Amino acid sequence: MTSERQPTPGFAREIELLWGLKEAPRRGPRPKLSREAIVDTAIALADAEGLEGVSMQRVAKELGYTTMSLYRHVDSKEDLLALMSDAAVKGMPVPEPRTDGDWRAGVEEWCRSAITIYRAHPWAVHIPLSGPPGGPYGLRWMEAGLRELVASGLRADEAIQTLMLLACTLRDALRIENDMRRTAAERGMSLEESTRMWAQSVRRVIDPREFPTISRVFEEGVFEEEPTETADPGPAEDIDFPVQRILDGIEAYVRDRKAGGDAP
Amino acid sequence: MTSERQPTPGFAREIELLWGLKEAPRRGPRPKLSREAIVDTAIALADAEGLEGVSMQRVAKELGYTTMSLYRHVDSKEDLLALMSDAAVKGMPVPEPRTDGDWRAGVEEWCRSAITIYRAHPWAVHIPLSGPPGGPYGLRWMEAGLRELVASGLRADEAIQTLMLLACTLRDALRIENDMRRTAAERGMSLEESTRMWAQSVRRVIDPREFPTISRVFEEGVFEEEPTETADPGPAEDIDFPVQRILDGIEAYVRDRKAGGDAP
DNA sequence: CTAGAACCGTGTACCACGCACACAGATATA
């Protein structure tokens, strides 16, 4: 068997990528560049200028290397983004296992942690999830959340689905908030101003007979609220409601199942 | 007041875009191309080849025009995508208002409708939502869902948040399913095969001491299931669980509020 | 009726990006 570099028969090469599972080269010059350095500067760039600031040329320039040198350590830009995604949750403060049995508080704490790192790396929510995490840091993150959810009484597969639901919800909410804030800033207004303008435009354009419910909602003055919040970024205004409803749902679900029998 | 074409002072130019609010030109040759034709062929292209098949050059070629001619009718590709997003939900079969008071059934029907059009236009879930819909079709869609949610007893703003939560959840689930199915197909396997391979790779790589919960989950043989479903695409396998939990949560929430007082 | 304003679609070009490929120098194995 001559060691031919097979491109990983398909067996989840993603895992191989994220865990850095390559046999180290035996010959040739010692590499000055490293995959880690590339990912780090890419992340620094994204933190500073957003995802659209991350191009292969830009990352290379930042490092003082040629564009093509990156491809020695990373197969494609897609791979780089995957590595960035995993590394983004590296600094996540993983909650300790709880001693009281309060799984709900545990999940809430997990959500707050997630929000914290996503606020530290806003670009991360713009890289769409494509399944459960596979990298070392992503799995650590998953482990922490899964622990609490399993404690709630969910079955394993249900816990995973719920975790994905929570993760997607957090990410969507943060992404939308980011987007809206950014486009508002482009027009030189605050988020609240922009929202109010948007609401007025919609209101002018819709026919109350065709859109009775929406009209009524506008009548009630949603979107007109003053920023009653104390802090600017707040802990998690619009994120709290959906998360709480999901947790309500889980709570009701496990309670009902415990009460009733477990028929097929 | 000379009619200077102001670029819409910022007042939600998105609405103006989506509703086609431009005063018709009074001079010049009759346009042969139309915004509608552009959007239609772009959608046809996306249906056939996915979003990455949609480039300005490609759309123009399909129509038999020059690339730049499109920019007479559409300000940018971003705008084209926004128009496509709105038009995608055009064919949505909007459920009739219910006569029984079963709001939960109403919301479920709304979700099924959404899934139907998203399956008809898989690319649509890859254009990220950036807030509540603003176009005529999107608002029609919103109206239908909002009607049922308001009937449940939610406040107006809560209903909107819930609707966004549901929409995001449906879209995320469908997008992830699409993505996973596509990457599996690229490696020449079915979705189930690919998932199993992935699970095996992860399992090989993680330390049970560091990832006790995940290890246990793998031990239980999640990801190993045979496709016990009857139909191939099924109505909504992985989508049903999260949606039901959310609805459980709403139900519990409105019930609890009705029971307790409404203290601040 | 005619001049010019307003508008349509075209042609040309620019720039950014991802990446293929061949190469020169470095290095460890045989």
Add this chain to the structure above:
DNA sequence: TATATCTGTGTGCGTGGTACACGGTTCTAG
């Protein structure tokens, strides 16, 4: 020491979005 193997470089291709100036067309004002 010869040689296979590896590292970073340079060059260049193809594709994508879009700015800009232009010739031709149509409506309106004088």
